[in-house]
Amino acid sequence: MLIERVRSALQPRPPSRIGVAVSGGSDSAALLHLLHDFACDETAHGRHIALRAVTVDHGLRPESAQEAKAVGEMAEALGVAHDILKWTTWDGTGNMQDCARRARYRLMADWAASHDIHHIALGHTADDQAETVLMRLGRAAGVDGLAAMSPRRRMGGVTLLRPLLTVRRAALRKHLQARGIAWIDDPSNDNPAYERVRARRALRTGEAGLSVEALCTVAQNMAMVREALGWQCFTAARNHVRFDAGDVVIARQGFRALPVEVSRRILHDALRWVSGAEYGPRGPAMGLLLEALRGGTVMTLHGCQIVPNGTEIRIFREFQAVRALDQGFDPSGQALWDGRWQLNAPQGVSADGLRLRALGEAGLAYCRRCRAKAETQARAAGQVPPPAPARPHAALIASPAVWRGDALVSAPLAGCAEGWTAELRRETESYFTGFLE
Ligand SMILES: Nc1ncnc2c1ncn2[C@@H]1O[C@H](COP(=O)(O)OP(=O)(O)OP(=O)(O)O)[C@@H](O)[C@H]1O
Structure with missing residues (x-):
């Protein structure tokens, strides 16, 4: 039974809040209804499950706004809250389908975060999985590519769930028809200009033993x-x-x-x-x-x-890769550089007017002169100077440094800290x- 597939995909304990991505096509329409059935059956899973549906209106076809509205009506009929997210930032360059897909996931992740949702269910089916494997075979993919889509995957702070990944599209359509539920047919699903449509057609012929079942097994094996x-x-x-x-x-x-x-x-x-x-x-x-x-x-x-x-x-x-980075500090004297190094000003020192840039050749030469001077002073005072940084020259010049105009203030990773610290903010683990x- 289809509902059993949904139940087992949400094991061992279903999340108490689930986002459902619904384009309005047969697969996601069926997903919405099945999840709704599952959520309503509180005695079976013993908790209240709140569903919230979302549709991304890519604005790429004239009917898209109307379709998103129709999904809203479908959700409303079930008493499920529904939001429409509009994609308005495409600049017309790059592969349109790929850009739309990436934007969709980005928009949905932000939407989930704003509603305290940590799980989003998607309507991918066994047919989608087989088509993906076939397309990737055509591109000479390796193990990762042929493993195709997983039933559960982390994406930033949200987990994507694909409860219908082992279910055939035809079974979902039969289910919808039996319940008198209409879905939207996207005309691009028949356009042979798209690789996925060509893969679907190749699968239909069953030539060379290619079948949805066989390709899904390949994905599982991989x-x-x-x-x-x-x-x-x-x-x-x-x-x-x-x-x-x-x-x-x-x-x-x-x-x-x-x-x-x-x-x-x-x-x-x-x-x-x-x-x-x-x-x-x-x-x-x-x-x-x-x-x-x-x-x-x-x-x-x-x-x-x-x-x-x-x-x-x-x-x-x-x-x-870092030579063009050039930024100021926040009022507390901190700045994150290259997405991973946090530079901190010494206590009580203002970072006003200071800039954070790569050390570069000139900066490193200056550090070496400072070190030589400090070493001479330490030896004269009978002290052992601290060891010089052992990293290669090319690594040191790409490290973060604090500048006032062209004058170097600090380079904590090149042995010239002057009270500043550099903390690695990307976890090594x-x-x-x-x-x-
Ligand atoms: N515009 C969208 N808004 C919300 N979710 C979407 C959208 N497009 C795709 N999805 C989600 O991603 C899944 C897979 O997308 P895909 O493009 O294969 O499906 P589709 O052909 O648009 O529609 P369906 O899978 O519902 O038949 C959908 O089942 C749905 O869960």
């Missing part, structure tokens, strides 16, 4: 492989990766002995962690990086520099746990 790989990467990273002043440092000997796919993932996620980018580099670029490292060559990729030496591989921010997500 999801299991991905999980196993994640565990192996997590263990290997724990054994061979350390952090040094925001750089990722990998022990070369242990790294060399790892299977290529594991070392590729360790590097890939390190680049993502250091750069703070949502995605890591693409496959071919990663191939070039692995080759460069085998030959002991330095490489620049994804706003990072990757530098092997005899014993270690160090990954740090590339100067070019998230690098490791990322392999298990």
